[in-house]
Structures are given as structure tokens and as C-alpha cells.
Amino acid sequence: MLRFVLHRLAYAVPIIVGVSLVCFLLVHVAPGDPASALIPDDTPPEIAAQIRAAYGFDRPLPIQYLTWLGNVATGDLGLALSTRRPVIEEVLPAVANTLRLAAGAIVLACVAGVVLGTLAAYRAGRTSDRAISAIGISGMSVPQYWLGIVLVIVFSVELGLLPATGMGHPDAGLAGQWQHMILPTITLATVPAGVIARSVRSAVSEVLQQEYVQALEAKGLPAAWIVLHVAKNAAPALLAIMGLQFANLLGGSILVETIFAWPGSGYLLNSAIFLRDLPLMQGTVLVLALFFVLANLAVDLLQMALDPRMNSARRGSG
Amino acid sequence: MSKPLVQVSDLRVVVRGADGPVTILHGVDFSLEAGKVLCVLGESGSGKSMTMRALMRLVPRSATISGRVLIDGVDVLALRERELARIRGSLVAMIFQEPATALDPTFTIGHQIAETVRAHEGASWADARRRALDLLELVQVPSAARRLQAYPHELSGGLRQRAMIALALSCRPKVLIADEPTTALDATVQIQVLLLLRELQRELGMATLFVTHDVGVACEIADEVAVMYAGRIVERGSTEEVLGRAGHPYARGLLRSVVTSDLVGTRLVPIDGSPPELSALPPGCSFAPRCNHAIERCSAAVPELAALSASHRVRCARLGELEPAIPHAQEVST
Known part of the structure; x- marks a missing residue:
């Protein structure tokens, strides 16, 4: 190990x-x-x-x-040309802001995706399955800039419930900023939620067709225990997909962060490009890429911890 | 004669297919007393596995079961899901054909046995694991304590099937269903597992339904034999009656296709043709199109299971007209 x-x-x-x-x-x-x-x-x-x-x-x-x-x-990414401040001081807070949105979005996407996908798999071929598939495909294909703007129009402009842009006072903390997070988080979550729902549906229905699920029924296990078995079998493949979706979100969405004026890495990258601030661009891309590599690493390790076959294959060969 | 432990009457299974409903079982009847072994013989697609699964209501959602299944007085087809889960694994347990696919690959053998014990008896993990260890020793798994920690893929085929048997026995079922439990194993391992099963069956006194397409296996362990063809039992009786004095032409054909050392230098006699399409069964006797003795009357109506003796029944329209002897493989004349 x-x-x-x-x-x-x-x-x-x-x-x-x-x-x-x-x-x-x-x-x-x-x-x-x-x-x-x-x-x-x-x-x-x-x-x-x-x-x-x-x-x-x-x-x-x-x-x-x-x-x-x-x-x-040594942590020195040079000076940002536009602000004359160290790049690292620009990048880290931006990445932290993006991370906050990404974490919220991935949790939302995983919960929605797992619930919908599992439901669809258990009711394969029925109307509810088709309805969920339609929702999943819509989630995957709706353009984020469009959805972001629609959400702003509905919830900020028309209903006046949520702030349209920014992240509130920088010192307000999560308590003062969570309202600002809601719309961008939902906007970011739709694509990964659709992708995860579809993957969960196919992974779970594949597991449900396995003979061991019938054997678990033959043992007389309660349905909830069987769901646990199904989950453990479907998990390794799904974790990889969820991890990849999270890694994608970490990159920050230039479009979404720009629409909501969310001071994250996508927003920063966008301004670095416009200002032709090359050291800042370089530093931002590097930090994001490092996060991407780390996220993949974490997924690989988790996957191995969950799948005993992979585990002993390593033991056998290594 | 004691009251039968398993009573199946008019068991029918209909599956909704893409081209309309297909009847897989056309009214299967049999009964089995405690401690006896009934072998169900037949080719693939004859409905023998479906019969066994229907007994536990382990059928796809697209299938509907009708008829009556009484196991130890419990009307299985009338149970609600919860009650059904309670008898599965405890009153009636199943050994699957292919342990490599019937065991969950992501849990250890010990866990899979122990959780069954926990589900039915509410035992603690420690007690359930102790039981799992005893069971692995009962089915003669060497270094059982270590094997408890093993995942299914870490065991050989024979050990996996022993683990599967241990799992099936874990809650002391009164009825054991074994669906071709030795088919997926190497020949030498097959015999070991078969002997083990027979020994355990006698020791624990379980009524056993043993599905096989291997006449030799049936001969070895059965008290009674039922031969299935195209979703119907075509012949049933004691092992001596069915294997020794088969009345149905299909049963005779099945027996003739057994290879033994006596047959060296002879040509094997296959049954001509292939099993019928279940969605397009011929009228009358399903076997008639492949039967050498078929006459017009055979296609008129499905023959009844007629009694040859008190226990021996045959579903053939020409019963009594055909010569009783079983012609074994013919000498090669050329």
C-alpha cells in the first residue's frame, strides 16, 4: 500500500x-x-x-x-506586471475563492448526480428513468453563461432574493458571503451534475445486472444493505469521474466567475490575459495545474483503497 | 409418508419480451420431502434454473410468477418483500452455478458469510464471524481463518464454491437449492464438491433441489429425478425408475447421450435438432418435432403426466406403446 x-x-x-x-x-x-x-x-x-x-x-x-x-x-512566482505585487499573493487568494465555489459545486453535483442516477438505474426503462435522463442531458448541455445570466435575472433582478455579483465584504467570512455563493455554485454545478448522474446511472445499472446482486437477494439481505454492496462496487469508477469533474471545477470557470464577478482564479486569469500580464498568467496556470495533478493523485489513491482487486493486483505485481 | 417440505403446483412464469409475453414455465408440479434430494435434469433453456429461481421469487422484474409454492407451510408467492427476505437464506438457500460472479468481489468471504448471519439472526459481528469460521471449516476450506479475510478473486474456483456453499448453509436452511453447482469447476474439483455436498446434505438433513444437465451427477446423489423439457416436467420418479426405465423419448435420448467407458468403439447417439424457441412452441408435445416416435396424435394436445407406477410419471402421448427397453448406443456397423 x-x-x-x-x-x-x-x-x-x-x-x-x-x-x-x-x-x-x-x-x-x-x-x-x-x-x-x-x-x-x-x-x-x-x-x-x-x-x-x-x-x-x-x-x-x-x-x-x-x-x-x-x-x-521557493514559492516565488515573480511579480505581477499589472499590480507590481508578487504573483503568489494574487494567485493564492483567488484559488482559495475558486476552491470555495468548486467545493460547493462538486458537493451539490455529487448529491444531485448520485441521487438522480441511482434512482434512474433502479427504475431503468420506466418513465422516471427517462425523465431523469432528460434532466441529466439538459444539465450537461445548458450553456453556463446563459444559465448564469438567467439565474441573475430571476433571483437578483426580478425576485431580489440574492446578490447578483461579487463575493461580499472580503472580511465578512462565510457567514456574510454565502448568499453570494449560491448562484455561481448552482451555475457551476449543472454540468458536473449531469455528467455524474449519467455515469452513476450506467455504473449502478451495470452492477445491478451482476449475478452477485441476485445472490445478495437470495441471501435475504435487507434492501438497504444491498444498496451498500451496489455502492461499493460502483464507487471506484464513479470516484474517478467525480474527481475529474472536481479538478475541472478547480480550474475555475472564466465565464462563470466573470459573469458573477467572483474574484477567483478564472476571473484572475481573464484579467491577466486582458492586461497581457504574463507572469501572473504563468503563475495562475501553474498553480491550477498543480491542483489538478494533486486532485487526480487523490482520486487514484482513494480508488485503490476502495477496490480490493486493484489493491492485490498491486501487491502481486509490486 | 410424511408431509412434503416443498410443494410446487402449477408453477408458471411469463416474461414480458420485446415481441410480447413468452411463457418460460408451463405449469410445473413437484414435491419434495425433508432430507431428500431431487435432481432436475434438462438442457439449457429447458426452464430448470428458472424453476429454482421462481421458488425463491428471484426472477427479473419483467417476469410474473403464478401457481403455488409452499415451502415448510409458507406460501412463497403470497409473501410481501420483507417477509420474502426473511425466508431467503434462512428457510431456503441457493448455491449459484458460478461462484466467481455470484460472490461480491469487493467484500471478503468472511464478511459475506457473516452479514447473512447478522441479517437473519441479528448476531454481533464477532459471533457472526465465529460462525463464518466454523462454516468454512465445515466445508473443508484449508486454513479457514486466513480465508475469511480473502476476497473472492484470491481463491481458486473450488475454494470459491466451497465458500458459496458455506454461505448458503450459514443460516441452517431446511431447503437447499443448488443450481448446477459443479458445472463451472474442473472435473477433479467437481467430484470433490459433489461429494462434499452429498455429505453435508445427509449430515444436515436438508431437502435439496439439485439442478444439473449431467446424468452422472444425478445418478450419484439423487433420490428422485425430474426431467424438464421446454418449460415442462416430462418425466419424474425415483432415480432408479427414471434413469433405469425412462419412459419419455426425450429422457431416453438424454440418457443415451451419456458417455461411459462401455461405449468405446461405438458411435454416440445425439438427440436430433435443437431445443424449441420458447416463444414459438409447437402445439401439443413440445418434443414431437425432434421425436422419432412422433405421430399425428402427439401434436394434437399437450399430453398429461401419466402414471407408470405410484411414483413414476411420464408426459408422453404414446406411453405404453413404445418398447420399454432403453436402447443404448448402437454398434458402429461400418
């Missing part, structure tokens, strides 16, 4: 290095000089060269990468 954990952790290292390389190059393959945003057009060439040297843009790329990587490893 420990061996597998270490093994899987070791696998994550080259992925993270690769991610960092891509993040670094992202800035350098973009058209134009990374420093050009800093340098007004009428700057004399000597001054421009000085600025480039000050940011280290005149050195060879591999050296720049290694320097950057060394800084990143």
Missing part, C-alpha cells in the same frame, strides 16, 4: 515538471516579447534593453527556465 502510494507520488513528479515547462514556454511562444507589455512603444532601445536585462529576458531560455523553476520551488 505504502509502496503504491510512493510509486504513484513518484509518477507525479515528471508530470509536474512537464506542467512547469509548458507553463514557462506558454509565455515565450506567445507572439511578442514578454517584456513588451512593460515597455511603451516610444522607449529608446537602450532603455528597453535595460528593462529586458532587469527581468532576465535577455538570457538563454534554458537558463531562464531553471532560474524560474528555482524561484517557483
